[in-house]
Amino acid sequence: MHRIINEGSIQLKIPKAEKISKEMGVFYNPIMGLNRDISILLLNSLNKKNMQICDLLAASGVRSIRFLKELNKNKIKKIIINDYDKKSIRLIKYNLKLNDIHSKNDKKIIIRNKDANFLLLSSAGFDYIDIDPFGTPNPFLDAACKRIARNGILAVTATDTSALCGTFPKVCLRKYWAIPKKNALMHETGLRILIRKIQLIGAQYEKALVPIFSYSKEHYMRVFFRNEKGKNNADNVIRLHGFFNDAGPMWLGKLFDKKLSRSIYESALRNKIFKSNKELLNFLHIIKEESKINSVGFYDISDICSKYKIKIIPKKFKIIEKIRKLGYGASETHFKGEGLRSNIPINTLINIIKQHKNK
Ligand SMILES: C[S@@+](CC[C@H](N)C(=O)[O-])C[C@H]1O[C@@H](n2cnc3c(N)ncnc32)[C@H](O)[C@@H]1O
Secondary structure (H helix, E strand, O other), X not given: OEEEEEEXXXXXXXXXXXXXXXXXXXXXXHHHHHHHHHHHHHHHHOOOOOEEEEEOOXXXXXXXXXHHHHOOOOOEEEEEEEOOOHHHHHHHHHHHHHOOOOOOOOOOEEEEOOOHXXXXXXOOOEEEEEEXXXXXXXXXXXXXXXXXXXXXXXXXEEOOHHHHOOOOHHHHHHHHOXXXXXXXXXXXXXXXXXXXXXXXXXXXXXXXXXXXXXXXXXXXXXXXXXXXXXXXXXXXXXXXXXXEOOEEEEEOOOOOOXXXXXXXXXXXXXXXXXXXXXXXXXXXXXXXXXXOOOOOXXXXXXXXXXXXXXXXXXXXXXXXXXXXXXXXXXXXXXXXXXXXXXXXXXXXXXXXXXXXXXX
């Protein structure tokens, strides 16, 4: 049993299912619409044309079909839409036609029914590889790192956040070679652990995977890396691995490129599909502001108040205003509602919070 839904500018036939799970025939999760929105905005914001794109684990084909419909005209030279499941391939073909895309007559669209690693390793490489798996991306990282082109973009989703965020520390150690920590910062810690793991795989092949946009949302984490080739670049990436508050090792460098974060937000504001999507705009706005501040970790105002026995928790925006007046950077963080990203020293922040209470 199937039904037709809309996502972005496209229509899609998907299986009717009581629950979103691996068992639904062909997988489709509407919550991941935002993951796909951001992929489109990011690729449209980058100065890249004629890309060879690999949608490695395509399921219903939703991502590729949206790329074909929503990426700017000159972006795609070739797009491979792959899944090892035959049911997926049938649905991908149906969904292409549903959206008036006639893949048989269009040489740039190639549908493949291969194991992902076989597909990657038997290819000459790609400018964009999207890994969107069930759970961990681990099985696909080695081949993807080998086949990502110079200056190419590697996009990775991980949905095994309970390991990365510290519910299962042994699993994290085994799969991501690092110690997580379950506390207010766990989503940022987990994302940084994931980034470092992928960078280590890249470094083996003298590829420096530099995060240009990364985030944690709902049940998943997502990172876009630019592959800057070369031994020195790879060494420089590894130099930024280390510990933070006894979790790690993890990536201690930037999570977002500031210019790109601004450009993604601004193109969402201008885009007729995205400009009325408040959730997306709000999320991108927070990241745009967050990307201006270079810090590992953030402050949690309610944690500080409880630790220092401050009874009245001040409003986050008031504190942000005060920090900025003192000349420090400050913003919300997408990682946590009560969080505050700032480069202000903790003691100065505590004073601000205490003074605020006294007014
Ligand atoms: C989470 S779904 C992908 C969702 C899709 N990217 C989207 O945006 O809706 C994962 C897909 O990977 C496929 N898959 C899993 N392991 C694979 C492998 N080794 N090779 C090829 N496809 C694989 C599954 O059949 C499934 O359709």
